[in-house]
Amino acid sequence: MANVLDLRRRIRSVKSTRQITKAMKMVSAAKLRRAQDRALAARPYAQRITSVLASLERRIEVLDPKTGNLRHPLFATRPEKRVLLLVVSGEKGFAGAFNTNILKAAFHFLAANEDKEIDIEAIGRKAREQMRRRYPAAVFVESTEENPADGSPLIRRVRSRKARVEVTGDHPGLLEKLTHDQIQSLTQDMIARYVHEEIDACYLVYNEFKSVIQQRIVVERLLPLIEPGKHQVTEAIEPSAEERERAAEAAVSSGVSLTPEDYAEADAEATKFGTAEVDYIYEQPARELYNGLLPRYVASMLFHALAESVAAEHAARMTAMDAATNNASDMIDSLTLYMNRVRQAAITKEIIEIVSGAAAL
Amino acid sequence: MATETNQLRVRFVTPDHVLVDEMATAVELPSKTGYIEVLYGHAPLLAELGAGDVTLHGAAGGHARYNVSWGFVEVLPERVTILANDALLPEAIDVPRAQEQLARGQALWNAAGDSEEAYCEANRVIDEAHAKLASAAHPN
Numbered sequence: 001m002a003n004v005l006d007l008r009r010r011i012r013s014v015k016s017t018r019q020i021t022k023a024m025k026m027v028s029a030a031k032l033r034r035a036q037d038r039a040l041a042a043r044p045y046a047q048r049i050t051s052v053l054a055s056l057e058r059r060i061e062v063l064d065p066k067t068g069n070l071r072h073p074l075f076a077t078r079p080e081k082r083v084l085l086l087v088v089s090g091e092k093g094f095a096g097a098f099n100t101n102i103l104k105a106a107f108h109f110l111a112a113n114e115d116k117e118i119d120i121e122a123i124g125r126k127a128r129e130q131m132r133r134r135y136p137a138a139v140f141v142e143s144t145e146e147n148p149a150d151g152s153p154l155i156r157r158v159r160s161r162k163a164r165v166e167v168t169g170d171h172p173g174l175l176e177k178l179t180h181d182q183i184q185s186l187t188q189d190m191i192a193r194y195v196h197e198e199i200d201a202c203y204l205v206y207n208e209f210k211s212v213i214q215q216r217i218v219v220e221r222l223l224p225l226i227e228p229g230k231h232q233v234t235e236a237i238e239p240s241a242e243e244r245e246r247a248a249e250a251a252v253s254s255g256v257s258l259t260p261e262d263y264a265e266a267d268a269e270a271t272k273f274g275t276a277e278v279d280y281i282y283e284q285p286a287r288e289l290y291n292g293l294l295p296r297y298v299a300s301m302l303f304h305a306l307a308e309s310v311a312a313e314h315a316a317r318m319t320a321m322d323a324a325t326n327n328a329s330d331m332i333d334s335l336t337l338y339m340n341r342v343r344q345a346a347i348t349k350e351i352i353e354i355v356s357g358a359a360a361l
Numbered sequence: 362m363a364t365e366t367n368q369l370r371v372r373f374v375t376p377d378h379v380l381v382d383e384m385a386t387a388v389e390l391p392s393k394t395g396y397i398e399v400l401y402g403h404a405p406l407l408a409e410l411g412a413g414d415v416t417l418h419g420a421a422g423g424h425a426r427y428n429v430s431w432g433f434v435e436v437l438p439e440r441v442t443i444l445a446n447d448a449l450l451p452e453a454i455d456v457p458r459a460q461e462q463l464a465r466g467q468a469l470w471n472a473a474g475d476s477e478e479a480y481c482e483a484n485r486v487i488d489e490a491h492a493k494l495a496s497a498a499h500p501n
Contacts, residue, residue, distance in 0.1 A: 041378040048374060048444055052407070052433065180376040180446060273442055274407055274435045283392050283408030292409045293433060296446070303376060 004346065007339035011332055018328035024094065025321035029254035032314035038178070039209075039307040044270050046300040050229040052274030053293055057228075059286040072291055073195045074298070077224045082117045084168075084190065084199040085109060086222075088206035088306060089127035090313040091175050096320035098207070098313055099126040105217045105237060106131075106205045110165060117161065119199065121186075122170040123306065131167050138166040159198075175310055180303060187299040194223050203234070206305050207312035212251040212319075213244050213258055215312055220305070228297055247315065250322035256315075367401040371417055372442045373427070380427075380448055386419030388441050390434055391492070399436050406436040412485075412492035414451075415443060426451060428496040430489045454497040463490035 087106045089099045106127070110118060120135060122128040140157045174182055193199045202223040209215045219235040226232060239247070251258055274280075282289060371388055373381035388399045391413025399406075410432030417425045432445035466486030473479035 038377070042376055044379055045374050045376045045444060048442070049433075052435065056407075184446065273444075276405060276435075276437055278405040278437070280435075281404055281406045283394060283397070283406060289407060289409050289433075292431075296431075296433075296444075300376065 002342065004339055004343050007335060007342060011335045011339065014328050014331050014335065018325055018332065021321045021324040021328060025250070025254055025318050025325060028314045028318035028321060029251075029256050032256055032311055032318055035307065035311035035314055039304070039311055042300070042303060042307055043267070046304055047267055047270035048273035049293060049297050049300055051271045053228045053290065053297055055275040056286055056290045056293070059290075072225075072294055074191065074223060074225050074294055077226075078197070078200045080116060080201045082119070082199045083113060084119045084121065084193065084202040086121045086123060086190075086202070086204045086206075086302075087127040087131065088175075088204065088309045089122070089124035089130075090309075090316070091125045091173075092313075092317075093126070094320060095313055095317040096323075098316035098320075099124075101217055101237065102205060102207060103127065103130050105219060105235070109203065109205060109219055109235070116164075118165045119168040120165065121168055124175050124309075125172060128170040128172065132170070135165045135167050136163050138168040175306065175313075178303070178306055178310065180299070183303045183306065184299050187295060187302055190223070191295055191298065199223075204302070204305055206309045207316075208236075208305075209308040209312035209315065211258060212247050212256060212315050215239065215247075215315070222298060222301060225294070225298070228294075231301075246323065247319045250319040251315070253322060254318060256318070368419075369399065369401050370440045371420070372440075373415070373448060374442065374444050375448055376446060381417070381425070383417075383420050383422065385417040388418070389414070389416040390443070391415065391429065391432075392434075399441055402438050403436050405438070406434075408434050408436075410434055410443070410445065412489040414492070414496050415445070415448070426496070428454060428493055430492070449493075449496075451496045451499065454493050456494065456497050459490050459493040459497065462486060463494070466490055 085106065087102065089102045093099065103126070106120075119138065120131050122131045139160050139162060141160050142157050171182070171186065174186075190202055194202060201221060204220045204222050206218065206220070207215060208218045216239065217237040218233045221232040221234055248258055284292075368384040368386055369388060371381060371383060371385045372379065386401070390397050390399060390408070391410050392408045393411040396413065397408070410429060412430045413428070415427045415429055415432070427445075427448040427450060429443075429445040429448050432443055434444070435442045466483055466489075469479065469483035469486060473483050
């Protein structure tokens with residue numbers, strides 16, 4: 001039987017663990033609120049781009065006269081032979097099954113597309129570690145040619161594919177501080193690969209997050225675009241009712257609201273952008289305007305997805321830390337009970353000894 | 362004279378937030394094909410913005426100037442909404458970085474070879490850097 005001193009020490013240790021998990025929960029709750037605010041602040045821009053695109057689409061100039069389809073190369077659909085997969089995970093652990101679930105969805109996607117060549121871009125440290133461990137990095141061979149114009153050396157990078165699935169890049173630190181510039185360059189890279197037919201489609205695996213109780217892991221197709229303003233979700237994993245309930249409990253106890261933010265008013269304002277019932281003067285041809293906007297639209301979609309994923313990560317951590325705090329409390333209770341019992345047993349034993357000693361006199 | 366009735370409502374929306382939402386008498390915009398100035402009652406217009414300065418005249422906070430590298434604007438008779446990917450006050454421009462960008466743009470231009478796309482990209486980088494430097498040279 002453990003002695004009272006040992007038990008007291010263990011209780012103290014569990015108590016300090018509880019303090020840490022509680023602090024982590026509160027920090028995550030604060031970060032979650034901030035991430036939600038940021039996602040909210042990004043909405044007016046994204047909404048306006050979407051609505052002006054929709055309005056420009058009504059103009060005849062952006063359509064191909066032969067097929068009646070939109071003319072931009074991002075709308076060109078090809079049979080999917082080479083696919084780019086962006087995996088958006090968390091930066092850190094201690095977030096319950098958050099990272100595991102995303103990676104599971106990514107591996108499921110890879111298994112379901114065995115006949116295709118897949119390039120992986122890992123966003124978030126956890127995805128990077130896992131993907132790097134499992135799949136080889138893409139190899140680029142540099143060749144130097146002479147510039148036909150002035151004879152200066154020109155360096156060309158040529159991809160030499162060794163395996164079916166390769167990691168073409170990762171983006172450490174991108175999620176820690178989401179900046180539009182970085183996402184812009186990521187998008188440009190993605191679009192360039194698509195336009196040069198290095199890839200035939202681009203998918204994104206991430207945790208969609210409307211609110212603590214409205215979230216799911218989705219596989220979404222970013223490219224080719226079919227209809228701007230619509231998310232092309234090809235696969236979704238909803239959390240179980242139990243998980244949702246636990247998340248809701250954690251949110252309530254840390255003061256995070258359960259309902260998604262109300263954007264209705266701001267959105268109504270944003271949808272008016274570029275859609276007034278008037279004859280606009282187009283400073284540049286409508287088609288040029290449209291083509292200039294499309295990459296921004298893709299970037300704003302990506303930004304939106306990453307912002308939601310960051311919020312989801314904090315929410316997952318908050319839930320996990322809430323559960324850990326509750327478990328620690330339960331453990332303290334049962335250890336305290338046990339300690340009292342042990343102490344009582346020792347006292348009883350001593351009394352018996354005294355009483356039986358007295359009786360022997 | 363500026364009155365309540367002939368002022369424009371100017372909104373400046375960046376990817377992160379709504380930067381400006383105020384009344385002004387005139388707005389100067391760096392459209393891709395050259396600067397335009399918008400007054401109250403302007404005909405409806407849609408335009409893509411290139412690198413340059415957006416200037417608000419007669420705003421409540423006084424004269425304000427922002428450097429943008431890309432944007433999109435909708436002009437309605439009483440309202441101007443600007444979407445821009447970044448908007449910097451001239452004081453906030455990092456001059457050494459802009460110079461670096463200029464050097465990078467020139468390097469790209471030299472390395473572009475006969476690729477039209479690379480030239481366009483290099484020109485864009487150079488234009489952005491020039492616009493930033495010009496903007497930083499004249500603080501508000």
